[in-house]
Amino acid sequence: MAYGWGWRPYVSVAARQRKAEREIKLLKKSGRTISPVEIEGRAIAKTFWGKAWCDNLESYSDYENRLPRGRTYVRNGSVVDLQISSGSIRALVMGSDLYEVTLAITALPNPRWSAICADCGDAIDSLVELLQGRFSKSVMERLCRQNHGLFPSPGELRLRCSCPDSAGMCKHIAAVLYGVGARLDHQPELLFRLRAVDEKDLIVSAGRGTSMVAKGAASGKVLAGDDLGDIFGLDMASDAVPASTPIAKKAVAKKAVAKKAVAKKAVAKKAVAKKAVAKKAVAKKAVAKKAVAKKAVAKKAVAKKAAVKKAGKAKNTPSRAAPGNKPPR
Numbered sequence: 001m002a003y004g005w006g007w008r009p010y011v012s013v014a015a016r017q018r019k020a021e022r023e024i025k026l027l028k029k030s031g032r033t034i035s036p037v038e039i040e041g042r043a044i045a046k047t048f049w050g051k052a053w054c055d056n057l058e059s060y061s062d063y064e065n066r067l068p069r070g071r072t073y074v075r076n077g078s079v080v081d082l083q084i085s086s087g088s089i090r091a092l093v094m095g096s097d098l099y100e101v102t103l104a105i106t107a108l109p110n111p112r113w114s115a116i117c118a119d120c121g122d123a124i125d126s127l128v129e130l131l132q133g134r135f136s137k138s139v140m141e142r143l144c145r146q147n148h149g150l151f152p153s154p155g156e157l158r159l160r161c162s163c164p165d166s167a168g169m170c171k172h173i174a175a176v177l178y179g180v181g182a183r184l185d186h187q188p189e190l191l192f193r194l195r196a197v198d199e200k201d202l203i204v205s206a207g208r209g210t211s212m213v214a215k216g217a218a219s220g221k222v223l224a225g226d227d228l229g230d231i232f233g234l235d236m237a238s239d240a241v242p243a244s245t246p247i248a249k250k251a252v253a254k255k256a257v258a259k260k261a262v263a264k265k266a267v268a269k270k271a272v273a274k275k276a277v278a279k280k281a282v283a284k285k286a287v288a289k290k291a292v293a294k295k296a297v298a299k300k301a302v303a304k305k306a307a308v309k310k311a312g313k314a315k316n317t318p319s320r321a322a323p324g325n326k327p328p329r
Helices: 013-029 048-058 067-075 110-123 127-132 137-144 171-186 189-194 200-204 225-232 246-316
Strands: 079-085 088-094 098-105 157-161
Touching (some): 048 171, 067 171, 079 189, 088 171, 098 171
Antiparallel strands (some): 088 098, 098 157
16 A cells, blocks of 8 residues: 555554554464563663664764664664574564564674784683673773774665665664664673674683783773763763653652552551560460469369368267366256
């Protein structure tokens, strides 16, 4: 069906989300393994690798017009499926319809990878440090260096989307590229798979000589966002929501309500426990009182029995005359 200039009717965010949920259920039902991109909060990426991917993407002017819509799409859950393999990214994105996105990324040239390994080898202590992004600013600068680092430039990407938009990068492709950044937060090793290199090479090369970044590697291994901004030449805006925004206020209010509920529950639990202890004490006191009363009754009965027995014995015994008194004749 044609839609005027080729554009499909606008679909609201809520409608897209409902359609995306339906598609996910249908795909799962058909037996297909899917991996949707799920964003928590406003920040698309939170770790070094995820942030560096997104910052590299935003540093190229070729993409700047389409990226904002891509951010919106990935945040509202429109990337239904994202699969990353060696040199390839395949995804399904829900827009007016379900679109298929395919991205091909050129493998990292061997001389370039060898140079990166040689420059960074002495500065990365372990695979854990590498994947956690815990290294010096000099290592980060080398890995993120435009056209000579690990991250792809526009010329190393081939983009395709099944939507009617004829632009080189549509919002669906932009959403997928941001989705890759979000995925690298949890699986940073996928970046090395994507560029067809082995991350262990960076560790194996340690100790083969003094690298260009070795001197700066010993300190400052936990990196701040400002460092990435300096490297990519960006004015880094924090993804954290300011405390004065409605979203933040709502979150604070929700937290306060939850805290109040927990406190109320604790007070109620304490009151129940106190009541149970008091009830037990009353019951124990009643039992003790009953036992004392029973013992008193038993004692009284014994005393009464003894008195009766004594009275009976006195009655059956003849009385004797008092000395000095003679009985009358």
